[in-house]
Amino acid sequence: MGGSESTESTVQAKPPSQEFDKEWRDTPWEKKELLEENLRELKLGDSNVKYIRILLAGEVGAGKSSFINSINSVFQGRITTEALADSGFGRSFTKTYRTYYIRNGQSVLPFVFNDIMGLESEESQGVHPEDIAKSLEGLLKEGHNFNPAVSDKNVDYRSETRPEDLTYCLVYVIAADKVSMMNEEVFKKIRYIRENASSLGE
Structure with a gap:
């Protein structure tokens, strides 16, 4: 039109992202049975420690x-x-400190998990960070009732601990689909817990 020569513009589609073309980490699935067998046969080197507490x-x-x-x-x-x-x-479903034993048939494996009340951003909600610090030291009794607002109920704390009462491994469980939305107050509590855990290894 108007003496000008019309041209056909072509939009070249971008190639698909290769981000998900390979796994983000190598997982040796072929060694799953070997890992499971090693855990079933795990023997602790210290006779005073019956379980590795996680x-x-x-x-x-x-x-x-x-x-x-x-x-x-x-x-x-x-x-x-x-x-x-x-x-x-909406709120933490776990209200008490409880030990979960992992069974191998009729026997119990030498590692246990402790579940605790979840962390929340509000100061008076969720597990009190000091309770987690005390659990790392083995001071929480089985069945301890978590009170988000109070952390000095000495009636629930042990005065002495045995090696098997201590926490040997601290694991943070974070939902991958919510990590970008986590409240800064929750991160502050996590940092406080990490500092306490680090001080135990000094």
């Missing part, structure tokens, strides 16, 4: 209880729901 910490609804159920299900060879979980509850 403490799970994380925000409300992150999946701490579900993680315990998944581990137990692997060794039981069936779906188990010993640790009750409710991701839609």
